[in-house]
Amino acid sequence: MSQYYEHYRKSSIGLALIDSLDELIQSGHINPQLAMRVLAQFDMSIADALSTRVRNRATFKAHLDNYRSLDDVWTFVLLNPIFRFENESIPADKVKIVACKARVPGET
Amino acid sequence: MANTAVTAVYRFVIDDVITNVRRDFEDMGVDETILHELQRSWENKIAQSRVTAFQAPETNAAAGAYPFEEQGYEQPTTVSATIPAAAAVAAPVAVPAAGTVTTTAPPTPAALASAAVYNYRVEQTPAANLANVASATLPGDNSNVGRPQQHVPPRPPASGNNNNTNNNSRISLPGGGRNGASGSNDNIPQTDGASDAVVELEMMSTAELDSYVEHKFREAQETQKQTGQAPGEVTFTLTLSDRAARKARRDGLEGFTLGQVDGEEDEEDDTGLGSDLDDSDGDMDEESDNIVLCQYDKVSRTKSKWKCVLKDGVMLINGKDYLFHKATGDFEW
Numbered sequence: 001m002s003q004y005y006e007h008y009r010k011s012s013i014g015l016a017l018i019d020s021l022d023e024l025i026q027s028g029h030i031n032p033q034l035a036m037r038v039l040a041q042f043d044m045s046i047a048d049a050l051s052t053r054v055r056n057r058a059t060f061k062a063h064l065d066n067y068r069s070l071d072d073v074w075t076f077v078l079l080n081p082i083f084r085f086e087n088e089s090i091p092a093d094k095v096k097i098v099a100c101k102a103r104v105p106g107e108t
Numbered sequence: 109m110a111n112t113a114v115t116a117v118y119r120f121v122i123d124d125v126i127t128n129v130r131r132d133f134e135d136m137g138v139d140e141t142i143l144h145e146l147q148r149s150w151e152n153k154i155a156q157s158r159v160t161a162f163q164a165p166e167t168n169a170a171a172g173a174y175p176f177e178e179q180g181y182e183q184p185t186t187v188s189a190t191i192p193a194a195a196a197v198a199a200p201v202a203v204p205a206a207g208t209v210t211t212t213a214p215p216t217p218a219a220l221a222s223a224a225v226y227n228y229r230v231e232q233t234p235a236a237n238l239a240n241v242a243s244a245t246l247p248g249d250n251s252n253v254g255r256p257q258q259h260v261p262p263r264p265p266a267s268g269n270n271n272n273t274n275n276n277s278r279i280s281l282p283g284g285g286r287n288g289a290s291g292s293n294d295n296i297p298q299t300d301g302a303s304d305a306v307v308e309l310e311m312m313s314t315a316e317l318d319s320y321v322e323h324k325f326r327e328a329q330e331t332q333k334q335t336g337q338a339p340g341e342v343t344f345t346l347t348l349s350d351r352a353a354r355k356a357r358r359d360g361l362e363g364f365t366l367g368q369v370d371g372e373e374d375e376e377d378d379t380g381l382g383s384d385l386d387d388s389d390g391d392m393d394e395e396s397d398n399i400v401l402c403q404y405d406k407v408s409r410t411k412s413k414w415k416c417v418l419k420d421g422v423m424l425i426n427g428k429d430y431l432f433h434k435a436t437g438d439f440e441w
């Protein structure tokens with residue numbers, strides 16, 4: 001189980017799950033161990049979904065404001081990025097990218 | 109286009125998670141309605157965040173038909189609670205902030221397990237400018253600490269019971285310390301038991317708390333041996349951490365106001381369950397709502413020009429979620 005990244009928990013869907021689990025813990029309906037188990041399952045499910053159910057490509061250009069590489073995790077802060085999907089172009093004033101090293105198949 | 113695909117993927121993730129944790133819920137003896145509630149709550153939160161055109165399949169009618177109150181709910185599992193420091197902090201939050209309040213703790217599992225032994229008292233101490241203080245009053249008889257399942261239920265305060273061997277009768281009898289212990293007339297009457305320690309444990313970790321409590325109990329037992337007098341009550345004061353307090357406030361608990369004790373409101377998220385990727389480190393963590401979470405195949409730089417090849421990304425840009433299988437980025441530093 002440990003071969004799945006946890007950083008997708010910070011996505012909208014992950015944070016929503018964390019909030020829901022938090023509430024169930026606070027009200028005493030589940031214990032934290034069960035919540036951690038659910039999150040571990042989320043790590044697997046989202047990784048699976050992204051790698052097998054998402055097919056679209058994107059390109060983006062930006063000014064790189066700041067960067068960091070630590071323990072195989074790259075963090076970029078981009079200014080004025082424009083993300084281009086096939087038929088859609090999305091500008092933003094600022095974006096943070098957190099990228100973990102892609103898994104080589106077979107490697108744990 | 110990119111955005112509409114998101115809904116289907118999220119649907120898949122939710123179903124996959126719920127399906128795969130069903131067994132864990134069963135194993136832990138958690139009722140399946142809780143699993144359904146988790147799914148409903150999760151879907152609602154996604155729908156409310158409006159990051160995608162996501163709609164929870166069941167509308168709020170389900171929520172109405174499902175009064176999700178902890179009142180009377182009994183967790184079927186036995187929860188092994190050590191000194192329930194965390195529970196003591198979490199449990200009493202839901203009291204109105206009005207002077208000194210005495211309340212029974214809400215039935216969180218730990219509280220259920222330990223309610224037989226501990227009285228939680230929540231009091232407001234505005235003078236200390238601390239939000240809420242939860243005092244766990246622990247009975248002097250401590251031989252069962254950490255093994256609450258072995259505790260006998262509290263006996264009714266036996267009035268006129270002068271038998272000091274039965275310490276349980278002293279629970280919530282603050283005056284018990286002087287109730288005619290045989291031959292103790294030469295002692296100065298102590299009105300609240302022999303070892304009354306009020307300590308602020310705000311900054312202690314769980315382990316520290318445990319050892320502190322254990323130490324106090326030993327002390328109390330020593331006293332008891334030496335003097336033949338029952339130790340009465342040992343009082344611990346647990347202060348709500350700022351984070352827990354903020355969480356409580358965010359959850360809209362009634363009448364819960366806070367004195368801010370650590371300066372300006374800061375921006376950290378208080379989910380409590382996040383990964384450790386959010387260590388603060390200078391302006392890299394300047395909070396920007398737009399975030400891309402992904403994996404990288406390649407990152408390269410030539411002079412000030414960077415190229416990166418990313419995959420399996422979840423993006424939140426301007427309040428909308430997008431997903432990508434592959435993305436290539438060019439940026440200039």
